[in-house]
Amino acid sequence: MPTALAYQAAAHEVMDRHLWDFVEGGAGDERAVLANVHAFDAVRLRPRVLTGCGEPSTKTRILGRHWRTPIAVAPMAYHTAFDDGGEVSTASGADRAGCPLVVSTFAGRRFADIAAATTIAPWLQLYCFKDRSVTRHVIETAEAAGFEVLVLTVDTPRLGRRLRDERNGFRLPDGVLPANLPPGDFSSPSEHSRTAFDPGLDWTVLDWLRSITALPVLVKGVLAAEDAELAIKAGAAGVIVSNHGGRQLDRAPATLDVLAEIAAAVDGRCPVLLDGGVRRGSDVLAAAALGADAVLIGRPVLHALAAEGSEGVARLLVAVAEELADTMVLTGTASLSDARPELVIGRRQPTVEL
Ligand SMILES: Cc1cc2nc3c(=O)[nH]c(=O)nc-3n(C[C@H](O)[C@H](O)[C@H](O)COP(=O)(O)O)c2cc1C
Numbered sequence: 349m350p351t352a353l354a355y356q357a358a359a360h361e362v363m364d365r366h367l368w369d370f371v372e373g374g375a376g377d378e379r380a381v382l383a384n385v386h387a388f389d390a391v392r393l394r395p396r397v398l399t400g401c402g403e404p405s406t407k408t409r410i411l412g413r414h415w416r417t418p419i420a421v422a423p424m425a426y427h428t429a430f431d432d433g434g435e436v437s438t439a440s441g442a443d444r445a446g447c448p449l450v451v452s453t454f455a456g457r458r459f460a461d462i463a464a465a466t467t468i469a470p471w472l473q474l475y476c477f478k479d480r481s482v483t484r485h486v487i488e489t490a491e492a493a494g495f496e497v498l499v500l501t502v503d504t505p506r507l508g509r510r511l512r513d514e515r516n517g518f519r520l521p522d523g524v525l526p527a528n529l530p531p532g533d534f535s536s537p538s539e540h541s542r543t544a545f546d547p548g549l550d551w552t553v554l555d556w557l558r559s560i561t562a563l564p565v566l567v568k569g570v571l572a573a574e575d576a577e578l579a580i581k582a583g584a585a586g587v588i589v590s591n592h593g594g595r596q597l598d599r600a601p602a603t604l605d606v607l608a609e610i611a612a613a614v615d616g617r618c619p620v621l622l623d624g625g626v627r628r629g630s631d632v633l634a635a636a637a638l639g640a641d642a643v644l645i646g647r648p649v650l651h652a653l654a655a656e657g658s659e660g661v662a663r664l665l666v667a668v669a670e671e672l673a674d675t676m677v678l679t680g681t682a683s684l685s686d687a688r689p690e691l692v693i694g695r696r697q698p699t700v701e702l
Protein backbone atom coordinates (compact mmCIF):
# COMPACT_ATOMS: atom_id res chain seq x y z
CA MET A 349 0.00 0.00 0.00
CA PRO A 350 1.54 3.38 -1.00
CA THR A 351 1.92 5.49 2.12
CA ALA A 352 2.46 9.21 2.59
CA LEU A 353 5.93 8.40 3.96
CA ALA A 354 6.85 6.36 0.88
CA TYR A 355 5.72 9.17 -1.42
CA GLN A 356 7.68 11.67 0.64
CA ALA A 357 10.84 9.59 0.12
CA ALA A 358 10.10 9.14 -3.59
CA ALA A 359 9.52 12.88 -4.06
CA HIS A 360 12.74 13.67 -2.26
CA GLU A 361 14.59 11.66 -4.92
CA VAL A 362 13.11 13.52 -7.88
CA MET A 363 12.53 17.07 -6.66
CA ASP A 364 14.80 20.06 -7.03
CA ARG A 365 16.35 20.88 -3.60
CA HIS A 366 15.03 24.43 -3.35
CA LEU A 367 11.55 23.36 -4.36
CA TRP A 368 11.74 20.56 -1.79
CA ASP A 369 12.58 23.09 0.92
CA PHE A 370 9.72 25.34 -0.20
CA VAL A 371 7.26 22.44 0.19
CA GLU A 372 8.59 20.79 3.35
CA GLY A 373 9.53 23.94 5.18
CA GLY A 374 7.61 26.12 7.57
CA ALA A 375 7.99 29.36 9.42
CA GLY A 376 10.86 30.03 11.84
CA ASP A 377 12.14 26.95 13.64
CA GLU A 378 9.33 24.85 12.12
CA ARG A 379 7.81 24.10 15.51
CA ALA A 380 4.28 24.16 14.15
CA VAL A 381 5.15 21.86 11.23
CA LEU A 382 6.43 19.26 13.68
CA ALA A 383 3.69 19.89 16.24
CA ASN A 384 0.99 18.88 13.74
CA VAL A 385 2.58 15.52 12.99
CA HIS A 386 3.56 14.86 16.62
CA ALA A 387 0.00 15.51 17.82
CA PHE A 388 -1.25 12.75 15.53
CA ASP A 389 1.65 10.48 16.47
CA ALA A 390 0.68 10.79 20.13
CA VAL A 391 -2.86 9.55 19.50
CA ARG A 392 -3.84 6.11 20.74
CA LEU A 393 -7.26 4.77 19.85
CA ARG A 394 -9.46 2.91 22.29
CA PRO A 395 -10.99 0.01 20.36
CA ARG A 396 -14.37 -1.47 21.20
CA VAL A 397 -14.90 -5.16 20.44
CA LEU A 398 -17.71 -7.46 19.35
CA THR A 399 -19.61 -4.51 17.95
CA GLY A 400 -20.73 -6.37 14.83
CA CYS A 401 -19.25 -3.58 12.73
CA GLY A 402 -17.67 -5.43 9.82
CA GLU A 403 -18.56 -3.05 7.00
CA PRO A 404 -18.15 0.54 8.21
CA SER A 405 -19.39 3.52 6.24
CA THR A 406 -16.91 6.31 5.56
CA LYS A 407 -19.58 8.43 3.88
CA THR A 408 -20.31 11.94 4.96
CA ARG A 409 -22.25 14.99 3.85
CA ILE A 410 -20.60 18.40 3.64
CA LEU A 411 -22.54 21.53 2.62
CA GLY A 412 -25.24 19.40 1.04
CA ARG A 413 -22.88 17.21 -0.99
CA HIS A 414 -22.24 13.50 -0.40
CA TRP A 415 -18.57 12.58 0.02
CA ARG A 416 -17.41 8.96 -0.31
CA THR A 417 -14.76 9.58 2.32
CA PRO A 418 -14.14 12.60 4.56
CA ILE A 419 -10.94 13.60 2.77
CA ALA A 420 -10.19 16.52 0.45
CA VAL A 421 -7.00 17.92 -1.05
CA ALA A 422 -5.75 21.07 0.73
CA PRO A 423 -5.18 24.17 -1.39
CA MET A 424 -1.55 24.45 -2.44
CA ALA A 425 0.02 26.86 -4.89
CA TYR A 426 1.58 25.95 -8.22
CA HIS A 427 1.08 22.23 -8.86
CA THR A 428 2.72 22.83 -12.25
CA ALA A 429 6.05 22.94 -10.38
CA PHE A 430 5.61 19.20 -9.66
CA ASP A 431 3.93 17.79 -12.76
CA ASP A 432 3.34 19.29 -16.20
CA GLY A 433 -0.41 18.75 -15.89
CA GLY A 434 -0.40 20.60 -12.56
CA GLU A 435 -3.81 20.93 -10.91
CA VAL A 436 -5.46 19.15 -13.85
CA SER A 437 -3.49 16.01 -12.90
CA THR A 438 -4.27 16.48 -9.21
CA ALA A 439 -7.97 16.98 -9.90
CA SER A 440 -8.30 13.84 -11.99
CA GLY A 441 -6.34 11.77 -9.45
CA ALA A 442 -8.43 13.10 -6.57
CA ASP A 443 -11.59 12.44 -8.57
CA ARG A 444 -10.67 8.77 -8.96
CA ALA A 445 -10.38 8.56 -5.17
CA GLY A 446 -13.70 10.40 -4.70
CA CYS A 447 -12.03 13.40 -3.06
CA PRO A 448 -12.76 17.10 -3.73
CA LEU A 449 -9.88 19.43 -4.55
CA VAL A 450 -9.50 22.87 -3.02
CA VAL A 451 -7.79 24.91 -5.73
CA SER A 452 -5.34 27.64 -4.71
CA THR A 453 -5.63 31.24 -5.89
CA PHE A 454 -2.10 30.51 -7.15
CA ALA A 455 -3.07 27.47 -9.24
CA GLY A 456 -0.79 26.95 -12.23
CA ARG A 457 -3.65 25.78 -14.49
CA ARG A 458 -6.82 27.59 -15.51
CA PHE A 459 -9.85 27.01 -13.28
CA ALA A 460 -12.00 25.86 -16.23
CA ASP A 461 -9.42 23.20 -17.20
CA ILE A 462 -9.18 21.97 -13.61
CA ALA A 463 -12.97 21.73 -13.27
CA ALA A 464 -13.17 19.80 -16.54
CA ALA A 465 -10.81 17.14 -15.14
CA THR A 466 -13.09 16.09 -12.27
CA THR A 467 -16.67 15.04 -11.67
CA ILE A 468 -16.58 16.66 -8.21
CA ALA A 469 -17.06 20.44 -8.24
CA PRO A 470 -13.81 22.04 -7.01
CA TRP A 471 -13.59 24.62 -4.25
CA LEU A 472 -11.66 27.89 -4.60
CA GLN A 473 -9.15 28.93 -1.95
CA LEU A 474 -9.09 32.69 -1.88
CA TYR A 475 -6.39 35.14 -0.90
CA CYS A 476 -7.90 38.59 -0.57
CA PHE A 477 -5.64 41.07 -2.36
CA LYS A 478 -5.35 44.79 -1.68
CA ASP A 479 -6.70 45.19 -5.18
CA ARG A 480 -10.23 43.92 -4.64
CA SER A 481 -10.91 43.99 -8.38
CA VAL A 482 -8.35 41.19 -8.80
CA THR A 483 -9.92 39.21 -5.96
CA ARG A 484 -13.33 39.67 -7.52
CA HIS A 485 -12.04 38.56 -10.91
CA VAL A 486 -10.61 35.36 -9.37
CA ILE A 487 -13.98 34.56 -7.77
CA GLU A 488 -15.91 35.25 -10.98
CA THR A 489 -13.56 33.05 -13.02
CA ALA A 490 -13.98 30.19 -10.56
CA GLU A 491 -17.75 30.62 -10.43
CA ALA A 492 -17.94 30.53 -14.22
CA ALA A 493 -15.95 27.28 -14.14
CA GLY A 494 -18.49 25.70 -11.78
CA PHE A 495 -16.60 25.93 -8.48
CA GLU A 496 -19.01 25.53 -5.58
CA VAL A 497 -17.38 26.81 -2.40
CA LEU A 498 -14.99 29.59 -1.40
CA VAL A 499 -12.30 28.99 1.19
CA LEU A 500 -11.00 32.30 2.52
CA THR A 501 -7.52 31.94 3.99
CA VAL A 502 -7.28 34.18 7.04
CA ASP A 503 -3.91 33.26 8.53
CA THR A 504 -1.83 35.03 5.90
CA PRO A 505 -1.74 38.82 6.18
CA ARG A 506 1.70 38.13 4.72
CA LEU A 507 3.62 34.88 4.29
CA GLY A 508 5.39 33.57 7.38
CA ARG A 509 9.17 33.92 7.46
CA ARG A 510 10.40 30.69 5.95
CA LEU A 511 14.05 30.47 6.75
CA ARG A 512 14.83 27.67 4.29
CA ASP A 513 13.50 29.83 1.46
CA GLU A 514 15.43 32.85 2.75
CA ARG A 515 18.65 30.83 2.84
CA ASN A 516 18.00 29.44 -0.64
CA GLY A 517 16.93 32.79 -2.11
CA PHE A 518 13.94 30.79 -3.32
CA ARG A 519 12.49 31.69 -6.70
CA LEU A 520 9.74 29.75 -8.48
CA PRO A 521 11.02 27.57 -11.31
CA ASP A 522 10.91 29.17 -14.77
CA GLY A 523 7.49 28.94 -16.38
CA VAL A 524 5.65 28.35 -13.09
CA LEU A 525 3.05 31.10 -12.92
CA PRO A 526 -0.47 31.63 -11.55
CA ALA A 527 -2.84 30.92 -14.45
CA ASN A 528 -5.81 32.83 -13.06
CA LEU A 529 -4.24 36.15 -12.06
CA PRO A 530 -3.30 39.18 -14.14
CA PRO A 531 0.39 39.28 -15.17
CA GLY A 532 2.85 40.36 -12.47
CA ASP A 533 6.10 39.39 -10.79
CA PHE A 534 5.34 36.24 -8.77
CA SER A 535 8.87 34.80 -8.74
CA SER A 536 9.38 35.31 -4.98
CA PRO A 537 6.26 34.23 -3.05
CA SER A 538 7.30 36.14 0.07
CA GLU A 539 7.97 39.40 -1.78
CA HIS A 540 4.78 39.08 -3.77
CA SER A 541 2.72 38.47 -0.64
CA ARG A 542 4.09 41.63 0.97
CA THR A 543 3.02 43.81 -1.91
CA ALA A 544 -0.23 42.15 -2.96
CA PHE A 545 -1.95 40.61 0.09
CA ASP A 546 -4.24 42.80 2.16
CA PRO A 547 -2.70 42.74 5.65
CA GLY A 548 -5.54 44.70 7.23
CA LEU A 549 -8.45 42.33 6.71
CA ASP A 550 -11.11 42.03 9.39
CA TRP A 551 -14.40 40.15 9.66
CA THR A 552 -16.17 42.65 7.38
CA VAL A 553 -14.43 40.97 4.46
CA LEU A 554 -17.12 38.31 4.74
CA ASP A 555 -19.82 40.96 4.18
CA TRP A 556 -17.96 42.09 1.08
CA LEU A 557 -17.69 38.51 -0.21
CA ARG A 558 -21.37 37.93 0.38
CA SER A 559 -22.14 41.13 -1.55
CA ILE A 560 -20.37 39.82 -4.65
CA THR A 561 -21.05 36.06 -4.57
CA ALA A 562 -23.70 33.61 -3.46
CA LEU A 563 -21.15 30.84 -2.91
CA PRO A 564 -20.75 29.61 0.66
CA VAL A 565 -17.56 30.83 2.32
CA LEU A 566 -15.45 28.71 4.65
CA VAL A 567 -12.80 30.41 6.78
CA LYS A 568 -9.42 28.63 6.73
CA GLY A 569 -6.92 29.24 9.48
CA VAL A 570 -9.05 29.24 12.63
CA LEU A 571 -7.17 28.13 15.76
CA ALA A 572 -9.27 29.64 18.56
CA ALA A 573 -12.84 28.95 19.66
CA GLU A 574 -13.50 32.71 19.82
CA ASP A 575 -12.67 33.05 16.14
CA ALA A 576 -14.91 30.13 15.21
CA GLU A 577 -17.74 31.98 16.96
CA LEU A 578 -16.91 35.23 15.15
CA ALA A 579 -16.73 33.38 11.82
CA ILE A 580 -20.25 32.02 12.29
CA LYS A 581 -21.51 35.47 13.36
CA ALA A 582 -19.94 36.95 10.24
CA GLY A 583 -21.85 34.46 8.08
CA ALA A 584 -19.20 31.82 7.35
CA ALA A 585 -20.61 28.51 6.14
CA GLY A 586 -17.87 26.58 7.91
CA VAL A 587 -14.43 26.74 9.50
CA ILE A 588 -11.18 25.02 8.69
CA VAL A 589 -8.93 24.44 11.67
CA SER A 590 -5.51 25.03 10.13
CA ASN A 591 -2.10 26.51 10.93
CA HIS A 592 -1.24 26.49 7.23
CA GLY A 593 0.88 23.38 7.67
CA GLY A 594 3.13 25.31 10.09
CA ARG A 595 4.09 27.78 7.37
CA GLN A 596 2.75 30.90 9.09
CA LEU A 597 3.06 31.27 12.88
CA ASP A 598 5.97 29.21 14.18
CA ARG A 599 4.41 28.95 17.64
CA ALA A 600 0.93 28.08 16.44
CA PRO A 601 -0.64 25.09 18.20
CA ALA A 602 -0.98 21.72 16.52
CA THR A 603 -4.35 21.71 14.82
CA LEU A 604 -5.41 18.45 16.48
CA ASP A 605 -4.77 20.04 19.90
CA VAL A 606 -7.31 22.83 19.36
CA LEU A 607 -9.88 20.84 17.40
CA ALA A 608 -12.03 19.73 20.34
CA GLU A 609 -12.22 23.30 21.69
CA ILE A 610 -13.34 24.62 18.33
CA ALA A 611 -15.80 21.79 17.63
CA ALA A 612 -17.36 22.40 21.07
CA ALA A 613 -17.78 26.11 20.31
CA VAL A 614 -19.26 25.45 16.87
CA ASP A 615 -21.58 22.83 18.33
CA GLY A 616 -22.86 21.52 15.01
CA ARG A 617 -23.85 24.92 13.58
CA CYS A 618 -21.55 24.51 10.56
CA PRO A 619 -19.01 22.01 9.28
CA VAL A 620 -15.59 21.93 10.95
CA LEU A 621 -12.71 20.75 8.78
CA LEU A 622 -9.08 20.29 9.79
CA ASP A 623 -5.71 20.18 8.07
CA GLY A 624 -2.08 19.85 9.15
CA GLY A 625 -0.21 16.60 9.59
CA VAL A 626 -2.90 14.21 8.34
CA ARG A 627 -0.91 11.31 6.90
CA ARG A 628 -2.79 8.11 7.74
CA GLY A 629 -6.35 6.82 7.74
CA SER A 630 -6.04 6.48 11.50
CA ASP A 631 -5.28 10.24 11.66
CA VAL A 632 -8.53 10.88 9.80
CA LEU A 633 -10.48 8.82 12.33
CA ALA A 634 -8.80 10.59 15.28
CA ALA A 635 -9.74 13.97 13.79
CA ALA A 636 -13.32 12.78 13.19
CA ALA A 637 -13.54 11.57 16.79
CA LEU A 638 -12.44 14.96 18.09
CA GLY A 639 -15.00 16.84 16.01
CA ALA A 640 -13.82 17.20 12.39
CA ASP A 641 -16.43 16.60 9.70
CA ALA A 642 -13.64 16.14 7.16
CA VAL A 643 -9.91 16.66 6.75
CA LEU A 644 -7.66 18.11 4.09
CA ILE A 645 -4.34 16.59 3.10
CA GLY A 646 -1.54 18.87 1.92
CA ARG A 647 2.11 17.98 1.34
CA PRO A 648 1.63 14.21 0.78
CA VAL A 649 -0.48 15.03 -2.29
CA LEU A 650 2.32 17.12 -3.78
CA HIS A 651 4.79 14.31 -3.01
CA ALA A 652 2.58 11.80 -4.80
CA LEU A 653 2.09 14.20 -7.70
CA ALA A 654 5.84 14.77 -8.05
CA ALA A 655 6.62 11.05 -7.80
CA GLU A 656 3.85 9.50 -9.90
CA GLY A 657 1.65 12.25 -11.34
CA SER A 658 -2.11 11.89 -11.37
CA GLU A 659 -1.91 8.15 -10.67
CA GLY A 660 0.13 8.82 -7.55
CA VAL A 661 -2.46 11.26 -6.23
CA ALA A 662 -5.22 8.68 -6.75
CA ARG A 663 -3.21 5.87 -5.14
CA LEU A 664 -2.27 7.96 -2.11
CA LEU A 665 -5.81 9.14 -1.44
CA VAL A 666 -7.33 5.69 -1.98
CA ALA A 667 -4.76 4.24 0.43
CA VAL A 668 -5.63 6.78 3.15
CA ALA A 669 -9.36 6.17 2.61
CA GLU A 670 -8.89 2.39 2.82
CA GLU A 671 -6.83 2.77 5.94
CA LEU A 672 -9.63 4.85 7.46
CA ALA A 673 -12.08 1.99 6.77
CA ASP A 674 -9.61 -0.55 8.26
CA THR A 675 -9.24 1.57 11.38
CA MET A 676 -13.00 1.89 11.73
CA VAL A 677 -13.42 -1.91 11.59
CA LEU A 678 -10.63 -2.45 14.10
CA THR A 679 -12.06 0.08 16.55
CA GLY A 680 -15.69 -0.97 16.11
CA THR A 681 -16.72 2.36 14.59
CA ALA A 682 -19.64 1.80 12.22
CA SER A 683 -19.89 5.32 10.83
CA LEU A 684 -18.17 8.68 11.16
CA SER A 685 -20.92 9.96 13.41
CA ASP A 686 -20.09 7.07 15.76
CA ALA A 687 -16.54 8.42 16.11
CA ARG A 688 -16.71 10.16 19.47
CA PRO A 689 -13.99 11.72 21.67
CA GLU A 690 -13.96 8.56 23.86
CA LEU A 691 -12.27 6.82 20.94
CA VAL A 692 -9.14 8.87 21.50
CA ILE A 693 -6.93 8.37 24.54
CA GLY A 694 -4.89 11.15 26.04
CA ARG A 695 -6.30 14.25 24.36
CA ARG A 696 -7.04 17.32 26.36
CA GLN A 697 -10.62 18.41 26.82
CA PRO A 698 -11.85 21.79 25.50
CA THR A 699 -10.12 24.57 27.43
CA VAL A 700 -12.22 27.59 26.49
CA GLU A 701 -15.82 28.02 27.53
CA LEU A 702 -17.72 30.65 25.57
C1 LIG B 1 3.70 24.09 -1.04
C2 LIG B 1 2.49 24.57 -0.29
C3 LIG B 1 1.71 25.57 -0.82
C4 LIG B 1 0.58 26.01 -0.13
N1 LIG B 1 -0.21 26.96 -0.70
C5 LIG B 1 -1.33 27.35 -0.09
C6 LIG B 1 -2.21 28.28 -0.71
O1 LIG B 1 -1.97 28.71 -1.84
N2 LIG B 1 -3.30 28.66 -0.01
C7 LIG B 1 -3.60 28.19 1.23
O2 LIG B 1 -4.59 28.58 1.83
N3 LIG B 1 -2.80 27.28 1.84
C8 LIG B 1 -1.69 26.85 1.20
N4 LIG B 1 -0.91 25.90 1.80
C9 LIG B 1 -1.32 25.33 3.09
C10 LIG B 1 -2.22 24.08 2.90
O3 LIG B 1 -3.47 24.42 2.39
C11 LIG B 1 -2.48 23.32 4.21
O4 LIG B 1 -2.99 24.22 5.17
C12 LIG B 1 -1.28 22.58 4.79
O5 LIG B 1 -0.35 22.21 3.79
C13 LIG B 1 -1.79 21.34 5.51
O6 LIG B 1 -0.78 20.70 6.17
P1 LIG B 1 -0.02 19.38 5.64
O7 LIG B 1 0.83 19.84 4.50
O8 LIG B 1 0.75 18.98 6.84
O9 LIG B 1 -1.05 18.34 5.23
C14 LIG B 1 0.23 25.44 1.13
C15 LIG B 1 1.03 24.42 1.65
C16 LIG B 1 2.13 23.97 0.97
C17 LIG B 1 2.94 22.85 1.55
Ligand SMILES: CCCCC(=O)C(=O)O
Pocket residue numbers: 425454537538540541592595
Ligand atom coordinates in the same frame (compact mmCIF):
# COMPACT_ATOMS: atom_id res chain seq x y z
C1 LIG C 1 2.24 33.28 -2.84
C2 LIG C 1 2.04 31.78 -2.74
C3 LIG C 1 1.45 31.45 -1.43
C4 LIG C 1 1.42 29.97 -1.21
C5 LIG C 1 1.18 29.62 0.21
O1 LIG C 1 0.15 29.88 0.77
C6 LIG C 1 2.20 28.95 0.92
O2 LIG C 1 3.31 28.82 0.39
O3 LIG C 1 1.95 28.55 2.06
